[in-house]
Amino acid sequence: MSTHYSDKQLRLAARLYYLDGLGQIEVAKLVKVSQAKISRLLALARERGIVRISVAEYEPRDDYLERRLRQGFGLHSVAVIKTVDHATVEDARRLIGHFGSPFVASLIPANSIAAIAAAIRGGLLKSVVIDEAGATALLTEIRPRSVLPRSGKKGRSK
Numbered sequence: 001m002s003t004h005y006s007d008k009q010l011r012l013a014a015r016l017y018y019l020d021g022l023g024q025i026e027v028a029k030l031v032k033v034s035q036a037k038i039s040r041l042l043a044l045a046r047e048r049g050i051v052r053i054s055v056a057e058y059e060p061r062d063d064y065l066e067r068r069l070r071q072g073f074g075l076h077s078v079a080v081i082k083t084v085d086h087a088t089v090e091d092a093r094r095l096i097g098h099f100g101s102p103f104v105a106s107l108i109p110a111n112s113i114a115a116i117a118a119a120i121r122g123g124l125l126k127s128v129v130i131d132e133a134g135a136t137a138l139l140t141e142i143r144p145r146s147v148l149p150r151s152g153k154k155g156r157s158k
Contacts, residue, residue, distance in 0.1 A: 009033075010045040017042060018051060060099035079103040 009031060016027045017038070028035040045051040062080040069078045081099045083092045108115045 005041055005044060007048065007050060010041055010048065010050050013038060013041045014045045014051045060095070061103075077103075077107055 013027055013031045013033075016022045016030055017024065022030075024038040025035050028038050031038070031041070033041065042051065046053070060082055062082055065080045066078045069075060069080065079100055081096045083095050087095070108119070
């Protein structure tokens with residue numbers, strides 16, 4: 001990316017586009033560059049710190065529904081991930097995978113495959129989905145710890 005644009009030129013382009021709401025065609029005319037160069041100027045303004053974009057916080061989990069599920073079913077841990085209206089099944093899966101993976105990672109000791117396998121054998125996990133990178137697990141059902149058999153107890157059913 002070319003860096004021969006002055007900070008003054010970048011500030012002008014950024015002001016016109018982000019604050020004044022002009023389109024890239026109008027900005028190009030006022031900054032005296034081609035329309036094709038405006039997106040490069042705006043990207044360079046971000047790189048140089050002239051433009052700093054902030055996004056209002058978004059909470060992807062539904063705290064109220066999680067609390068109700070924990071209380072209603074006696075669950076230890078629950079994650080309910082919000083999706084957008086009219087999301088396809090694939091879109092919902094992507095959102096759940098993206099926002100659910102930190103929750104799942106917090107449940108798995110040392111994030112190990114051995115821990116996942118032990119949780120499946122122990123009945124804690126009913127099903128698991130591993131993401132494309134193979135690094136994260138997504139639980140589709142978690143049994144409450146109170147129903148798991150305790151190891152070393154006499155009279156366990158086989």
